[in-house]
Amino acid sequence: MSYHCVYADEVRMWVFEEVLPTGEKLSEVINKTNENIKYLPGIKLGKNVVADPDLENAVRDANMLVFVTPHQFMEGICRRLVGKIRDDAEAISLIKGMEVKKEGPCMISALISEQLGINSCVLMGANIANEIAVEKFSEATVGYRKDKEIAEKWVQLFNTSYFMVSAVQDVEGVELCGTLKNVVAIGAGFVDGLEMGNNTKAAIMRIGLREMKAFSKLLFPSVKDSTFFESCGVADLITTCLGGRNRKCAEAFARNGGKRSFDELEAEMLQGQKLQGVSTAKEVYEVLNHRGWLELFPLFSTVHKICIGQLPPSAIVEYSEHKPNYSIVGGSAQFF
Amino acid sequence: MSYHCVYADEVRMWVFEEVLPTGEKLSEVINKTNENIKYLPGIKLGKNVVADPDLENAVRDANMLVFVTPHQFMEGICRRLVGKIRDDAEAISLIKGMEVKKEGPCMISALISEQLGINSCVLMGANIANEIAVEKFSEATVGYRKDKEIAEKWVQLFNTSYFMVSAVQDVEGVELCGTLKNVVAIGAGFVDGLEMGNNTKAAIMRIGLREMKAFSKLLFPSVKDSTFFESCGVADLITTCLGGRNRKCAEAFARNGGKRSFDELEAEMLQGQKLQGVSTAKEVYEVLNHRGWLELFPLFSTVHKICIGQLPPSAIVEYSEHKPNYSIVGGSAQFF
Numbered sequence: 001m002s003y004h005c006v007y008a009d010e011v012r013m014w015v016f017e018e019v020l021p022t023g024e025k026l027s028e029v030i031n032k033t034n035e036n037i038k039y040l041p042g043i044k045l046g047k048n049v050v051a052d053p054d055l056e057n058a059v060r061d062a063n064m065l066v067f068v069t070p071h072q073f074m075e076g077i078c079r080r081l082v083g084k085i086r087d088d089a090e091a092i093s094l095i096k097g098m099e100v101k102k103e104g105p106c107m108i109s110a111l112i113s114e115q116l117g118i119n120s121c122v123l124m125g126a127n128i129a130n131e132i133a134v135e136k137f138s139e140a141t142v143g144y145r146k147d148k149e150i151a152e153k154w155v156q157l158f159n160t161s162y163f164m165v166s167a168v169q170d171v172e173g174v175e176l177c178g179t180l181k182n183v184v185a186i187g188a189g190f191v192d193g194l195e196m197g198n199n200t201k202a203a204i205m206r207i208g209l210r211e212m213k214a215f216s217k218l219l220f221p222s223v224k225d226s227t228f229f230e231s232c233g234v235a236d237l238i239t240t241c242l243g244g245r246n247r248k249c250a251e252a253f254a255r256n257g258g259k260r261s262f263d264e265l266e267a268e269m270l271q272g273q274k275l276q277g278v279s280t281a282k283e284v285y286e287v288l289n290h291r292g293w294l295e296l297f298p299l300f301s302t303v304h305k306i307c308i309g310q311l312p313p314s315a316i317v318e319y320s321e322h323k324p325n326y327s328i329v330g331g332s333a334q335f336f
Numbered sequence: 337m338s339y340h341c342v343y344a345d346e347v348r349m350w351v352f353e354e355v356l357p358t359g360e361k362l363s364e365v366i367n368k369t370n371e372n373i374k375y376l377p378g379i380k381l382g383k384n385v386v387a388d389p390d391l392e393n394a395v396r397d398a399n400m401l402v403f404v405t406p407h408q409f410m411e412g413i414c415r416r417l418v419g420k421i422r423d424d425a426e427a428i429s430l431i432k433g434m435e436v437k438k439e440g441p442c443m444i445s446a447l448i449s450e451q452l453g454i455n456s457c458v459l460m461g462a463n464i465a466n467e468i469a470v471e472k473f474s475e476a477t478v479g480y481r482k483d484k485e486i487a488e489k490w491v492q493l494f495n496t497s498y499f500m501v502s503a504v505q506d507v508e509g510v511e512l513c514g515t516l517k518n519v520v521a522i523g524a525g526f527v528d529g530l531e532m533g534n535n536t537k538a539a540i541m542r543i544g545l546r547e548m549k550a551f552s553k554l555l556f557p558s559v560k561d562s563t564f565f566e567s568c569g570v571a572d573l574i575t576t577c578l579g580g581r582n583r584k585c586a587e588a589f590a591r592n593g594g595k596r597s598f599d600e601l602e603a604e605m606l607q608g609q610k611l612q613g614v615s616t617a618k619e620v621y622e623v624l625n626h627r628g629w630l631e632l633f634p635l636f637s638t639v640h641k642i643c644i645g646q647l648p649p650s651a652i653v654e655y656s657e658h659k660p661n662y663s664i665v666g667g668s669a670q671f672f
Contacts, residue, residue, distance in 0.1 A: 126534070126535045126538040126539060126542075127535060128533070128534060128535050131533040131534070131535045131536070132535065136532050136533050136535060136536050137532065137535075137536045137539060137653035138535035138536055138538075138539050139539045139542065139543075162653070164539075196472050196473065197464070197467040197472050198462070198464060198467070198574075198575045198578045198579045199462045199463060199464050199467045199468065199472060199473075199474035199575055200467070200472050200473045200474055201574070201575075201578070202462040202474075202567075202570075202571040202572070202574040202575040202578070203462060203473060203474050203475045203500075203567065203571055205570075205571065205574055206462075206475065206565070206566075206567060206570050206571035206574075207475075209565065209570060210565060213565070225561060225562070225565075226561070228565070229542070229545065229546060229549070229561075229564070230542075231538075231539065231542060234538075234541075234542050234545060234570060235538040235539055235541065235542035236538070238534075238537070238538040238541055238542070238574065239534045239535055239537075239538040242534045242537070242538070242578075243534045317473035317498070
């Protein structure tokens with residue numbers, strides 16, 4: 001592809017080695033067939049992609065590192081990379097979903113920067129992998145902290161005619177969008193399960209977007225309103241609330257009147273994949289409770305209370321008496 | 337309803353008189369049964385609602401006027417009301433869809449103010465009538481020009497536990513959202529018809545929202561970004577792009593490869609109802625062309641060109657080379 005002529009001929013991809021049922025190693029099959037037959041069957045990878053089961057070897061000499069693993073492996077991976085990467089390496093994280101702890105969220109880009117001492121951007125957006133793989137049109141957002149030139153390099157690297165990438169200077173805003181949308185998707189799933197119709201679903205998505213924005217800005221005052229109009233914001237929220245496993249399980253939960261737990265539904269419906277929205281809702285609730293912000297976030301709070309059985313699914317629309325006014329916290333009406 | 341205790345005991349509702357197949361007059365049936373059996377069957381109206389076929393009598397003494405008619409009747413209605421209403425009357429328009437003329441849009445609230453010499457607010461939002469009638473939760477936005485107290489009266493009047501109303505000082509922004517969303521819904525319908533998936537649909541909706549915002553701000557610099565986060569903005573856009581007749585006909589248009597015209601599909605699918613998105617797309621295109629803004633609005637332009645057969649439906653995703661930069665017109669990067 002002509003877009004990539006400024007980049008190296010070989011792109012090394014670290015692969016967590018697995019032995020396939022045929023007895024072959026996954027990395028060897030990828031290099032032989034140019035296809036990840038286990039995780040993205042039917043799609044040819046670029047010819048310049050070389051699978052490498054040796055993490056240290058994969059990153060050696062690399063000056064651009066793309067992180068895309070389940071987020072629970074990131075701490076271990078970073079520990080193994082300390083001292084093994086180039087000093088001038090630049091990182092980007094595509095990892096959606098991060099840990100929200102009581103004292104605030106632990107962001108993956110911050111983890112990378114702190115552990116490895118390098119700069120890290122993020123890439124988020126309405127990006128269901130299978131649809132991108134078959135080259136259907138979509139968009140994505142690069143979030144960067146300071147260095148616009150680096151962000152533009154990442155844009156140039158990822159951009160194609162069917163994958164439109166924009167850069168915004170708001171790494172926290174972009175990264176928080178990717179996590180918080182899953183909580184909203186749980187709420188949207190309840191509305192679907194209760195067959196409340198499109199007005200209600202749109203209202204819940206809108207209130208959810210407002211709470212995503214307000215929560216992000218309370219945690220990081222540098223977060224920009226405009227970020228929520230980007231692909232990482234409104235577009236990813238729409239995709240996740242239309243399809244997506246969080247929405248799907250929440251729909252089933254509401255249809256069963258909350259009588260079957262999320263653990264049970266997850267095991268039955270997701271074949272081993274994990275539901276991020278329920279645990280994120282819990283983590284967000286803890287932050288809200290810890291900081292005294294519960295009343296400001298009726299949707300986030302209600303989603304969690306429904307998930308743990310403290311409220312019925314129908315409560316998703318029953319907080320209209322408590323219209324929040326974020327200005328009492330932030331000292332400004334900017335949150336609306 | 338306790339909410340409304342500050343309002344008059346009797347709410348007169350002008351009804352364009354029709355003789356029903358039974359030989360009875362519509363207004364008489366409404367007053368006898370408390371139900372508009374022709375246009376909203378099965379729903380009981382408030383007991384304080386009195387249907388009146390005499391327009392002058394209906395508005396006599398009224399100090400709050402709610403306008404909700406097909407927009408093509410508004411000029412004629414206003415002409416008949418000149419000199420017949422109280423000087424201190426306040427108006428609100430619920431009419432979605434207005435005329436976009438070459439020199440700019442002719443807004444209904446402006447028409448009311450100019451013709452009748454009174455102030456007019458607007459009410460817009462994700463408000464499919466049948467869902468509100470059965471009291472499913474939804475939201476709406478009141479747009480006002482200057483007088484916040486009046487806006488709050490309207491909020492108090494319309495607000496219920498299942499219908500949450502907010503007021504924003506941006507009458508043009510709120511009103512333009514109601515019109516322009518239909519153009520985006522046509523684009524979203526093309527994506528559905530071509531089975532491009534949720535990433536693509538979300539991307540088109542997001543680009544559409546960005547163009548709605550940019551177009552509104554170019555026409556009325558007072559329009560606020562935050563308005564597009566309200567129910568009239570993102571929520572109404574979502575509802576319209578999920579259901580809605582514009583989306584539905586555009587889906588059928590794309591499925592037929594553009595070989596059957598919108599006129600034909602409209603006649604077949606809508607039982608006499610009219611498609612606003614196609615004509616709005618044409619009107620918006622004329623404004624863009626007239627002002628030299630075509631390149632800034634690739635989605636709006638492309639929707640119109642597909643509607644008139646100048647481009648195939650698949651063109652809806654083929655303008656990535658022309659990423660617009662609104663700042664060259666507005667002198668600021670605020671539009672993003």
